[in-house]
Amino acid sequence: MSGHAAIEVRQASKTYLSKQDQVDALTAVSFRVMPREFVTLVGTSGCGKSTVLSMIAGLIFPTEGEVRLFHEPVRGPSRRIGYMLQQDCLLDWRTVEQNIALGLEIQGQKSDEMMKHARYLLNELGLGHTLYQYPSQLSGGMRQRVALVRTLAVQPDVLLLDEPFSALDYQNKLHLEMLVTRVLKQQGMPALLVTHDLEEALAVSDRILVMGGQPGTIRRTMEIPNDLRKANPLDARAHPLFRPLFQELWGEIDQ
Ligand SMILES: Nc1ncnc2c1ncn2[C@@H]1O[C@H](COP(=O)(O)OP(=O)(O)OP(=O)(O)O)[C@@H](O)[C@H]1O
Numbered sequence: 001m002s003g004h005a006a007i008e009v010r011q012a013s014k015t016y017l018s019k020q021d022q023v024d025a026l027t028a029v030s031f032r033v034m035p036r037e038f039v040t041l042v043g044t045s046g047c048g049k050s051t052v053l054s055m056i057a058g059l060i061f062p063t064e065g066e067v068r069l070f071h072e073p074v075r076g077p078s079r080r081i082g083y084m085l086q087q088d089c090l091l092d093w094r095t096v097e098q099n100i101a102l103g104l105e106i107q108g109q110k111s112d113e114m115m116k117h118a119r120y121l122l123n124e125l126g127l128g129h130t131l132y133q134y135p136s137q138l139s140g141g142m143r144q145r146v147a148l149v150r151t152l153a154v155q156p157d158v159l160l161l162d163e164p165f166s167a168l169d170y171q172n173k174l175h176l177e178m179l180v181t182r183v184l185k186q187q188g189m190p191a192l193l194v195t196h197d198l199e200e201a202l203a204v205s206d207r208i209l210v211m212g213g214q215p216g217t218i219r220r221t222m223e224i225p226n227d228l229r230k231a232n233p234l235d236a237r238a239h240p241l242f243r244p245l246f247q248e249l250w251g252e253i254d255q
Pocket residue numbers: 016017023024025043044045046047048049050051052
């Protein structure tokens with residue numbers, strides 16, 4: 001079973017060391033993300049959610065334990081990972097088309113075929129008309145959609161999302177949640193999201209991991225019922241199961 005995981009974190013602990021200080025950020029964190037699965041990490045500030053993502057992205061390494069990506073130990077950043085953050089990090093002097101080409105250029109993967117796919121994704125996200133515009137001409141929600149296309153343009157095998165919707169207003173947030181879940185389903189791509197927003201976690205995930213404590217660990221796993229999973233993030237919020245599950249999740253979070 002474990003052989004099929006897209007991401008596997010095994011008994012990972014992390015201590016940050018500096019000259020003056022030592023911070024125990026995580027202890028014995030274990031979980032898996034299976035192919036096509038959308039898993040979300042929630043928990044209070046400082047419980048180590050971003051540390052988990054950074055370890056999977058190969059930006060930092062566990063002090064103990066192991067992280068595997070498609071069976072292979074993570075030894076550094078991998079092309080198989082797409083990483084999307086709260087800040088869109090678009091370059092203001094590049095057009096939308098040049099921005100979505102950036103990852104491909106950095107990875108030496110830019111080709112007519114890859115750019116065709118990137119433009120297809122841009123169309124899918126309703127931004128085909130912005131190709132020759134500059135980021136300063138776009139709204140916050142549009143900019144974040146461009147950032148999503150840039151992340152997906154390199155055709156990663158797994159998507160890491162660190163609060164990518166949290167700077168957006170409610171309407172844009174919902175819109176982007178709908179688009180991201182649709183694109184992920186279409187492409188069969190697994191994803192791991194970090195969010196503070198419990199409603200968002202319930203609306204988009206197949207499984208939620210509740211983290212807590214200092215050092216952080218996984219306190220509980222919540223499997224989302226099939227009916228809710230099948231609904232899109234808008235309909236999920238109106239589903240009769242949504243409120244009771246929200247209350248349950250709320251009760252699990254360290255206050
Ligand atoms: N580079 C670092 N050096 C030292 N300590 C760090 C470093 N990065 C994170 N920490 C500490 O590790 C702990 C976990 O941080 P992390 O950012 O992973 O938590 P988080 O759950 O993502 O928090 P938030 O929700 O506020 O983003 C915190 O105590 C934080 O101060």
